[in-house]
Amino acid sequence: MRLTVNRVQYDIDVEPDMPLLWVLRDELGITGTKYGCGIAQCGACTVHLDGLAVRSCQIPAQAAEGSKIVTIEGLGTPEALHAVQQAWVEHQVAQCGYCQSGQIMQAASLLDTNPDPTDEEIDRVMSGNLCRCGTYPRIRAAVKTAGAKLRGA
Amino acid sequence: MRWIVFVAAMIVAGGAFAAGEHGLDVNRLEPGSVSQAEGLAAWGRIHDVVSHPRCANCHTDDANVPMWSGPEYEKPGPHGMNINAGESRIGAEFLPCQTCHATSALPNTVPHAAPHAGAPWMLAPVEFVWFGQSENAICEQMRDPERNGGRDGDAMVEHILHDAELRSFITWAFDPGPGREAAPGTLQEHLDDTIRWVAAGMPCPGD
Amino acid sequence: MTRAGEIARRAFLVGSAAIAGGVAFGLYAVRTPHANPLLAGLADGEATFNPWVKISKDAITLITSHADMGQGVASAQALLIAEELDLEMGQFQISFGEPAAAYYNRAMADESLPLMATDERWTSESMRTAAGSLMKLLGIQGTGGSTAMSDSFDKLREAGAVARETLKLAAAEESGVPVGELRTEAGAVLLPDGTAIPYTDLAVKAATLQPVTEVRLREPSEWRLIGKETLRVDMVAKSTGTMTYGIDLDVEDMVHAAIRVNPRKGGAVKRLDASNALQMRGVQKVVEVTGGIAVIADNTWRAIRAAEAVDIDWDDAPYPAEQAQHWEAVAASFTEDRLDRTWRDDGAAEDVLAEAGNVVEAEYRSPYVAHAPLEPLNATVLVGDRHTDVWTGHQLPRILQQHVAAITGHEVSAVRFHNQFIGGSFGHRLELEYVKLAAEIAVQMPGTPVKLTYSREEDFAQDFPRHIAIGRGRGSVANGHVEAIDLSIAAPSVSASQMGRAGYAVPGPDLQIAAGAWNNPYKLPNFRMRAFRVPELAPVSSWRAVGAPGAGFIFDCFLDEVIHAAGADPMLERIRLMEHDVSRKVLETVAEMSSWGGELAAGKGRGVAFVESFGVPFAQVVEVTDTDRGIRIDRVWAACDAGTIVDPVNFEGLIQGGIVWGLGHAMNCEITYSDGMVEQSNYHVHQGMRMYQSPEIIVRGLQNNHKVRGIGEPMVPPAAPALANAIFAATGKRIREMPFDKHIDFV
Structure with missing residues (x-):
């Protein structure tokens, strides 16, 4: 294979x-x-x-x-962060961090098709990703920041 | 919109999957060879299948929300995780069904996993709504080509055979894997009942 | 076992008993510092000044001995050292270090005493000091009870200052410039002419010097890092998939293991047939472990699948098989012979209630709940000839060493423990079973590293959840105010269950049955609070905030009911009843933040709750809307006082997350037993909160508390009662049982 x-x-x-x-x-x-x-x-x-x-x-x-x-x-890598990863670092989203690879991959996919999502759209796309530490408020903020970066805003 | 491209890509991907035999016995019946009473009895069994959670949970209304109901749940409710399949009915506007529901003809073996089937996961077209509908309303919808995907009786039978070839949703409903109650009967019985119902002229209880 | 260990076995974490044990060691032992564990492994040219700082010519290593489960203490510990050592974030590397008595946790003692946090009489402070001394004597290294910051705040700043002054001395000797003329900045000693000598260049010289121990700690006005915005040391790794958790480890020649242990926890195996599993691809071996089997394979998935394929008949559970029986056992325990302790008896609650015309009566329930951190339990163990190596994340390293040593037959000191970053704990990583099972497997595979990974289903099945509790309240009102409350709470002892598994007896009353209910610094005119101890049921464990999420929910909601019966305002009456200035300020702050008392739109309701736990007074206001799809949580205002805030960015995130945790579990999580087994197998039935349900959460930390407190847990207990009180305000419906979705729908 x-x-x-x-x-x-x-x-x-x-x-x-x-x-x-x-x-x-x-x-x-x-x-x-x-x-x-x-x-x-x-x-x-x-x-x-x-x-x-x-x-x-x-x-x-x-x-x-x-x-x-x-x-x-x-x-992206620590030396060359993707815009979503940059936003995650700026907002210091991670606590235990174990879910964040998945959160970031989901957010990157969301922003790929919709670079300026509303709160409702973020909630619809990101609610399948569980965070036991409860970092949702910061994920929401970081998705928006990442979207702005990707739009060049 | 960008998601339309996405939908097209998914449909192509799904279509490309077609392979395999349906493995069913097709005992065709002449039109009119089945009595109204037998036809209605066949319909009753069809209704038991299509109103079962394995089928009805994804035949929902224009809110585009799949349901979680059945003996596995304390009470019926919307699919968890705030899922909305959108007007595309495949989640393209938000979270595509395929994010969790893989397209694979392999058997479902993991309890409580997101079920997969041999076709891309989706809600049935909105006019095919079954969840929460009366038996007669579902029957009327199923025999109305305006609201059943333009199918006549033969096409209805073909639909099941095609589904079986793909190991798609109807086939899955009878073999959903551990942790989920299967639709009543077997796919073969469902096919036989559909042939009978069609041969009886698709009678509905309200006729 | 060491002598200290023997003492610990008899009297661990118990106030009076512990102090009595401590006296035997005498003052000398209390005052003598523990040996610096870094000295043993020191290479040529490396310098260490204390157990927390090591400098070589290439690197500055800070030892952050408290386990990091995601609460950010690796960063916060390093920050405290760096503050005094004049390092910038990023100029050092961190290490969890090896287990050592030097890393004992003094602050854990505070949580072991039956004292109110607000009780600062000298007798109480003396008890704390004495208990802290015993922690030192026993060398109890532990992370838990939200103590990492209180334990570290002075200690690690001192460690940084000692290193700084010693490096200055080294620079003085190298340069000939008097120490008094030297400064330090950004990892270097600065000479008066501006020349910077990097610390790393001073390592060789510093290694020859005795550490300078007379040091002055900086004033808060001089702080560069404490209270400022800094970037957590683990943030980039955790945002790029490059953080290595225990589950990610790849030790050379490692094999993968999965377990299946009797889901009737503690029950035995009656019969097993592994023949199917043995024929599966990649399977090397099936071995027996306590209560079940382990499959060893070349891949985690193959091991898990094969473990599921082993045909096993399980014996019965050593506890009631059905959930209803558990509740019956709790309900039947409100009897004099099961009275564990009367925690409060202010005024004459019993007499007042006997005379009262209208008595408010209510019964509350708090269910079993799972820890279920997202990283499933795992541990990698290598049993060698002379050593056992253990790689996993754990909160009690030295107790872990003892348990592993007992299995592998090595000396405790020959168990080398390599702590790992943990993908969430919430109390899960205080337990030892997963490490013991990994050791049991590894001892049957000598010379081969074995990584045991739990399937999520096994993690749920084998979890020791939060204990269940029932609360029964009676209350009366007079003149528009609360007059009397008589509250009884019955629960099994989580302390006895958990410490029992670790091998320690816990004499005396259990502090956790009533935690969050008795210790709130209110002055109710008449208040009795009694705890009743239910004989051991299913095994239970510390779940984030331990007793306070259950007992705090019971206490605060019942108080809310009585306030409502009095016709008083829930916020104003709480403020009026509050006796403790720092706590009153917390309530006043949350009232101000939320503009309490203002007009609300139709369908909205607000609830307030106050619970003190781990020394942190914490108040929350929750606002909900009753929609046609169910209750939606719109907003939460949170105010607390944990003293000096070390890392404000982390502080806010941790509180927001903990509130999401508290609300989510109150909404929809419980563990129930049927046929002796946990019925919930995965997150589909123990969901917690999802992003779309997550409210806006506004946080304010006051800093009037003169003790530095930890914030890993105290936000959890007020969340559930604030939500229940808000639902009442919005709908008129009193929900007296968690999870609330048994009684009302949520969006």
Whole structure:
């Protein structure tokens, strides 16, 4: 099976139903994508699959074959932060931080299609991402800041 | 709008998935060969299926909100996480259904996971509303080509066969995986009942 | 076990008993500092001045020994050292250090005493000092009870100052310039001519000097970092997926393990058949562990799937199988023989209520709730010939070492514990079971590192939730005011359950049954508050704020009912009854912030609640709207007084998040038992709050409290009662049971 993750091609030999999450974490050692629930209730495992934010715990390896996958590591790096990551740092969103890879990937996807979301739109898109620390007020603010950055405002 | 491009891309992706056999026995019946009473009895069983949470939860009204109902829930309510599928009915305006519901013909094996099927997850078109509707209203809708996707009786049968080939939503409803109650009966029985109902002239209880 | 450990086993964290034990050690031991654990591993040319600072020619390392579960104490600890050491954020690296008595937590003692936080009589302060001394003697290193800042505030500033002065001395000896003419700034000693000597260049010299211990701490007006906006040290890593949590570790040649342990917690295995699992791809081994099995595989997912495929018959639970039986046991415990302690008996509540014409009576319930932090439990253990290595995030490192040593057979000192950043705890990482299970597996795989990862389902099934409680209140009013309250709360002892698992007996009354109910500094004319102890039911554990979320909900909502019966204003009556100036100011502040008393739009309602916990008086006003889709929480105003605020950005975020936590669980979370097993298996049925439900939260921290307090927990207890009181104001409906969605819908 062949996957492209963060522009690197990998050939993997796994069961067709091994979730992409575990392919990333345990087979490829790409651990910024987190395991939280395994049933698409928390969003910590969110990655971009051919440009669409998806819960990687729900994507069988077979369904990811041939796809282009971007993880949090591929969005930006500490040295070259993506606009969403910059906003996350500016607002100091993270507490435990465990959900934030998924939050950031979801927010980046939202802003990709809607760079100037209303509060209601943010709430509709981001409510599938659980944060046990309750950082929602800052996530909301950071999404707006990131949108402004992306719009060049 | 940008999401329209997105919808088109998803539909192509879904269509490209078509593969496999439906694996069902198609025992076609001549029109008129089934009595009104038998047809209505078949409809009753069809109604038990389509009004079941596995089906009705995603046949909802123009609020575009899928439902969570059934024995797994204390009381019926809107899908958690503030989900709204939008007018696109696939969530393209907000959070696409496919963010959590994968497109895969593999069996559903993980309890309480977001169910997946062999077609891109979506709400049924808004005119197909079943959730909270009376039995007769659902029946009237299903036989009305204006409100059933332009299908006549044969197309209705074909719809089930096509779904089975894709391992799509109807097929999933009878095999939703652990932690979820299946729709009553089997897909084969549902197909047989649909053929009977069509052959009886699609009678409804209010006729 | 060490002598101190033996003492600890008999009397851990218990006020009077602890002090009695402490006296035996004498004053000498109390005054002698613990050895600096950094000395042992010091390389040539490295200098250490105390257990918190290490400098080499390449790096400045600050030891932040309190565990960081997301509350930001790694950053805050470093900030306190950096303040006095004149380091900028970013000029140092941090390390959790190794477990050591030197890192004992003095402040934890405060939370172990049956004293009101507002009680500062000299006798009470002496008890605190004595209990703190015992913490030192026992070397109890722990993070919990919102104590990290109170423990660290002076200690770490002193550590920074000692390092600074010693580095200046080194610079003086190197340069010949008198110490008095030297300054420090941004990681360097400055000579009068402006030459900057980086600390790292002074390491070799400093290593030869005795640390300067006579130091002066800076005045608040001189602070550069404390109270200022700084960037948390973990923020960039946590925003880029580059933070390595325990679950992300990859130790060379590591194997992956998953467990299945009897969901009837504490029950045994009757029969098991692992033949199916053994045939699954990647599975290497199935081993027995206490109460269940572990599968060892080459990948976490394969291990979890195979563990689910093992066919097991479980034995019964050592507690009632059905939830209704748990409630019955609590309800049956309001009896004299189960009276744990009468915490308050001011005035003559019993007599007044006996005479009162109208008595307000109500019963309240607080359910079991799961911790469920987002990072599932995990631990990596390597059992070698001479050492055991443990990599995980944990809040009680030295107790962990003892438990692991007992399993692997190594000396306690040969258990090398490598603490990790934790993806949320809320009390979960005070427990030891996951580490013990990992050690049990690793001991069967000597020489091979084993990473045990819990599935989310196993994490829910094996969690020890917050205890359940029932409160029964009777109250009366007179002349438009509260006249008398007689409140009884019955609950199992979380302290006994949790400390029992850790191996310690807890004599005396349980402080947590009534925490949040007895200690609020109100002066009610007649107030009796009694705690009743329910015999042990299912195992329970500290859940963020421990007793106060349940008992605080019961107390404050019942007070609200009596105030309402009196026809008084909920805010004004609370302010009137408040006896403690700092606390009254907190209430007055939240009233001012929320413009309490103003007109509200139709369908809106506001509730106020005040609960003191962990020494922090905390008031919240919640505003809700009763919509056709249910209750919507619009806004929360929060005021508290935790003394000096170390990191204001983190302070605000932590309070907002904790309020989301408190509200979310009050809305829709509970754990229930059926057939001896927890019924909730994942977040679909224990949801908490989602973003669309999250209100605007406006926070203000007053700084009149002269003690520095922690803020990891105190925002939680007032959230639920403020919400319940707001729902009452909006709808006329009194909800007396959490979660509230059993009684009302939420948007």
